Amino acid sequence: MREFRTVGVVGLGTMGAGIVEVFARNGLRVLAAEVDAEAVERGRVHLETSTARAVGRGKLTQEAADELIGRITTTTSLADLAEADLVVEAVPEHLDLKAQVLGELDRVCRPDVILASNTSSLSVTELAVRTGRPGKVVGMHFFNPAPVQKLVELVRTVVTEPDVIEDARAFAASLDKVPVVIGDRAGFIANALLFGYLNHAARMYEARYATREDLDAAMRYGCGYPMGPLALLDLIGLDTSYEILDTMYRQSRNPLHAPAPILKQMTTAGLLGRKSGRGFYTYA
Numbered sequence: 001m002r003e004f005r006t007v008g009v010v011g012l013g014t015m016g017a018g019i020v021e022v023f024a025r026n027g028l029r030v031l032a033a034e035v036d037a038e039a040v041e042r043g044r045v046h047l048e049t050s051t052a053r054a055v056g057r058g059k060l061t062q063e064a065a066d067e068l069i070g071r072i073t074t075t076t077s078l079a080d081l082a083e084a085d086l087v088v089e090a091v092p093e094h095l096d097l098k099a100q101v102l103g104e105l106d107r108v109c110r111p112d113v114i115l116a117s118n119t120s121s122l123s124v125t126e127l128a129v130r131t132g133r134p135g136k137v138v139g140m141h142f143f144n145p146a147p148v149q150k151l152v153e154l155v156r157t158v159v160t161e162p163d164v165i166e167d168a169r170a171f172a173a174s175l176d177k178v179p180v181v182i183g184d185r186a187g188f189i190a191n192a193l194l195f196g197y198l199n200h201a202a203r204m205y206e207a208r209y210a211t212r213e214d215l216d217a218a219m220r221y222g223c224g225y226p227m228g229p230l231a232l233l234d235l236i237g238l239d240t241s242y243e244i245l246d247t248m249y250r251q252s253r254n255p256l257h258a259p260a261p262i263l264k265q266m267t268t269a270g271l272l273g274r275k276s277g278r279g280f281y282t283y284a
């Protein structure tokens with residue numbers, strides 16, 4: 001069984017910063033990489049806002065929050081991740097970009113180190129074969145917000161070594177997450193089931209079937225969902241949602257996953273949801 005003390009994260013966007021927080025909260029030393037100083041700073045602000053919120057809610061002492069932030073070292077060079085015992089990449093959902101990052105990590109990290117991708121819809125197999133260690137590449141898919149959602153989907157390919165999946169599973173469980181293991185199919189488990197529903201809600205909104213508030217209220221108060229589908233699309237990001245649906249649709253041709261045109265239109269117009277301040281709703 002591998003030991004995981006120092007972990008690397010590449011990408012400090014919404015998901016990457018959340019994953020860094022999960023690791024640091026669990027006492028791990030984190031090496032976090034971004035492309036430039038500005039992106040590092042955005043990631044830091046995200047982490048500080050999130051930990052300050054936990055302090056404000058009495059879930060974390062100021063001292064513990066300072067220690068948590070102190071366990072994180074940021075860098076703009078992937079070479080600084082050489083000491084990591086496992087690395088998760090959480091860069092934008094573009095196959096070539098992710099493959100390039102994993103290829104570079106493959107050159108930098110020790111040969112036994114597991115390289116994980118937080119991809120939500122790309123093929124882990126295609127990413128794995130772009131490295132010199134395909135048997136040690138897995139999907140490690142966290143959910144938004146990563147510090148809150150318990151699920152981690154572990155994606156095995158036809159060449160993943162069994163001990164790699166077992167070690168990744170034990171690692172995820174040690175973070176107080178609930179790991180599930182699945183094969184490499186677009187959408188894995190949760191997104192394959194969730195996005196048909198979210199897409200349908202976007203179509204109902206587009207057809208002016210009901211107001212956004214009523215669509216969301218129906219699922220919250222009728223079905224016990226923590227948030228309605230349009231608010232959830234805003235949380236995930238409309239660009240990310242469009243990409244996930246498009247990838248699943250191209251793979252399966254299931255009409256359920258043919259992206260609602262409104263998702264593409266809103267993405268093109270820069271209405272990306274919470275991260276841009278406006279999506280189906282407007283955020284302060």
Ligand code: CAA
Binds near residue numbers: 059
């Ligand atoms: N970062 C860190 N913590 C956060 C947070 C964030 N962005 N948002 C909320 N929290 C924490 C709060 O601090 C609070 O923590 P404590 O209970 O420890 O105090 C807790 O979450 C609850 O927060 P709130 O009371 O403010 O709000 P809420 O009860 O309405 O919960 C929510 C907010 C957790 C987002 C909840 O509405 C929820 O679970 N929604 C569904 C989210 C979901 O379905 N996510 C999966 C999306 S799919 C995906 O991510 C996969 C993909 O590939 C796209």
